[in-house]
Amino acid sequence: MTAWIEALQALLKPDQLTTNPTALEHHSHDESYHAPRLPDVVVYPETTDDVARILRFADERRIPIVPFGVGSSLEGHVVPLEGGISLDMTRMNRILEVRADDFLVRVEAGLTRTALNKALASYGLFFSVDPGADATLGGMAATNASGTTAVRYGVMRDQVRGMTVVLADGRVLHLGGPYVKSSSGYDLKNLFIGSEGTLGVITELWLRLYGLPEAVAAARVTFPSVRQAVEAAHGMLKMNLSLARVELVDRTSIRQMNAMKRTAYPEADTLFLEFHGSPTALEADVRTAEAFVREYGAADVHMERDKAARERLWEARHHLAYAYLHAHPGKKQLVTDVCVPLSALAEGIETARRELEARGLEGGVLGHIGDGNFHTIVMIDTDDPHEVATAEALHEALVRYALQNGGTATGEHGVGIGKVKYQAEEHGLALSVMQDVKRMLDPHNILNPGKKVPPPGTAHRLTPMSVR
16 A cells, blocks of 8 residues: 555545455446546545545645546546546435425435435425436536436536535535525536536535426337437427427337347337326327327327336336447447537438448437437447447547537537547637636646546647548
């Protein structure tokens, strides 16, 4: 054990620090294809004071520190590129306060969204953001997580009313609070949402809650083509129906889903829909939606009203990445996302499908098409440099399509390692301001170095490439 690790151990309880090889390996990677890197030590804070003490220690000694939730990120966010400390937040998992009448809850950052919703059910409330993975709420705030319900309820940024965050030098900030709105001061809270642990460590959150819907219905709708599915979805959005989820799953992905989950869904481009509302309003909206999608060429409309059937439907959707892994043993996945204006979405998804086929890659396309965000899953052998390069070229082609059509390199997965090289192209002069903010809040660059924003002078640009 090195001298600095012994000194850090002296600040903590014996079970709050480990150099156990299994723990180090667990904290060396996320669910992406990016190469793992072992931290020197894993530390488990239990309070905000612990986090502040650990950060002061690391800042004084210039030791890198990377916050870690459950490791479900997809762009290498939690890979400790320079070793140092992996700061595992999962012991900070308490619900600190429920204000049911205010539709608010205060939680510690290591609590998972599933654990929160189990506790909220008795209040008739729920937390809306559903990225699929059972991520920690602090990690979801740090990446501005989104997911299937964003089309109705919004993304993580829309749900965070306040937070406690610890800066690199150990200062503790309390930002926002249990109120609906404020015009006081600068909105520093939103600076930390989506910062991916590069500006500070989030330890507590005030979160907005919603009443459980009185009635819920789901549907599977198949189409002859992706374009028809997307156009039908946009038409329903214009009608202001009570849609809570609007998901596209392409036919290749349905095949993988059926193989893993033993479902028998038709292998066609499919919309997964969910409606929330009162029983009377919901029934009217469901009838309207069914008639509408048939006008757009829907081949089949299958309603799922039973709760168990609905849960199977969304479990199959959320586990789709694992279905691809199950079908391709030994391979890893590049799961990328871009977000474009709704008018550019159909062509973007068709472009992704063409790129997969033209490059001979195995994978599928799916997306939260109610908000223009689509994902491409690509299966790759990380020991095959040519296959990795081919997948990364596809990734770049999709980013270029998004940027050329007024979109963004990532709608919800975040930057991490995988999208750093696209930041200059997307943000231009604004990137230098982001770099200034990073230097001001983390002058010694100890917080998740190598992620989110490239250091000044190292910003990459996209290489010239045409999109087929």
